[in-house]
Amino acid sequence: MADSRTAQTFLDRLDDAGRRSGSCLCIGLDPDLALFPTDAGLPSAIEERIVAFNVRIIEATHAHASAFKVNLAFYERFGADGWRALERTVRAIPRDIPTIADAKRGDIGNTARFYAEAFFEHLSFDACTISPYMGFDSIEPFGRYPGKGVFVLCRTSNSSADDFQLHGQERPLYLDVARRAVEWSDKMPGTVGLVVGATRPTDLAAVRAEAPETVFLVPGVGAQGADAAETVRVGRGSSGRLIVNSSRSILYASSGSDFAEAAESEARRLKAALVGL
């Protein structure tokens, strides 16, 4: 924690990277071996295969990225081999581009402290995603790191997202999560953001009204089909910041040996469609 980043907040770093890349695009490094190109000369051993693929994607696309996000499940499925690939992937990302661990952990006490240690100290991520079910106790240990950020899971777009959102009320639970996140950001040195899906623009607007200045991490553009320009317009509101994640549409833009060039083209196209921060 004694490097030069500590004077900056996560939000400062995100703003810097957004300015440099002219972009609010976050690129999701979710390596799905079933979708890897077969004729691109990638090594066959799992750890080496993932690292080689990720490094080529990072080299090809980093000029267009305001952040890189890594989804833990895509690595954990391979156990310790996957974790080694993850450790090497994080080290391969240029240090001036913020990194996000999409982990959605949610626990309390020592357990939450150790998860924070895993992502912020051992792996040196700049931010991670958190599940809010157990309340503030599961967020607070991550908020103790002044230079780091958390994105609290708020509104998702999956078909069962409403199983527990309405709970007999007109006002959905995710708006309470948004309101709390604003309160929490005043109580902690770290940056507190929200994860809000893009595919329901009305809900995105409602969360933005509840949390006008909070930074949003917005999945759903690209393979999931949400409109890029509308997402930025609605998601940013009058004063908010957002980063828009896309994974599959960039990583698997081509299934051939030109996958890295195709990823670069798609990232460039998306960056333009997202208008910039």
Place this chain on the structure above:
Amino acid sequence: MADSRTAQTFLDRLDDAGRRSGSCLCIGLDPDLALFPTDAGLPSAIEERIVAFNVRIIEATHAHASAFKVNLAFYERFGADGWRALERTVRAIPRDIPTIADAKRGDIGNTARFYAEAFFEHLSFDACTISPYMGFDSIEPFGRYPGKGVFVLCRTSNSSADDFQLHGQERPLYLDVARRAVEWSDKMPGTVGLVVGATRPTDLAAVRAEAPETVFLVPGVGAQGADAAETVRVGRGSSGRLIVNSSRSILYASSGSDFAEAAESEARRLKAALVGL
């Protein structure tokens, strides 16, 4: 998945282990290096140190255990080294004792499938804990495994547990989670249980009334102070099953070189206090 276990459900395996041990005690293998004995001849390298400690605890206590639970954060904090220690720990547990990954993952689609693959295939756990925030989509991929179980996070005892539980209603959210878990167990081949804390017996009783036959994983007895006999009486209800987890009170019963013997004594004492399944 082609071993002899697959004909049994997770609940069958839990019942068998409960009968053999005469116990509903689940022992939590949460290795906290700061609490390890310093004069017990444990190796100094992290992976070896964790494995050596766990193996001695498993050997000393397995006769009293109806299950072993592993909290992922205690391993992830050490990255790939921690995951290797986890892989070796799971292999060191006798195969007739069910194993639970306390991971509280909660995601959807491919991500949830890959987490299920990590815990049920790569690591060969028999069950894992899941966060319900995103609804059925985050449970279903884990429920496809007929011989496996999930425990859905329901009622916890931490101080901020109510941040999102009431949401302007008299009926708390966790009772909706319990009701849904009962519905889900009819829709999936795997066993669906609930995580319900012991330290609020009234809440434990309310969840039991909502889910009379569901298996509960109950933390909070031991170091966290809930009464063992009352937990079993209230938690079991008239027809339910439960396993009661204790970690710290067993693992760190002594800070000296007799830590394994002290763990055995404490596990035996807790088993007796828990009355048996």
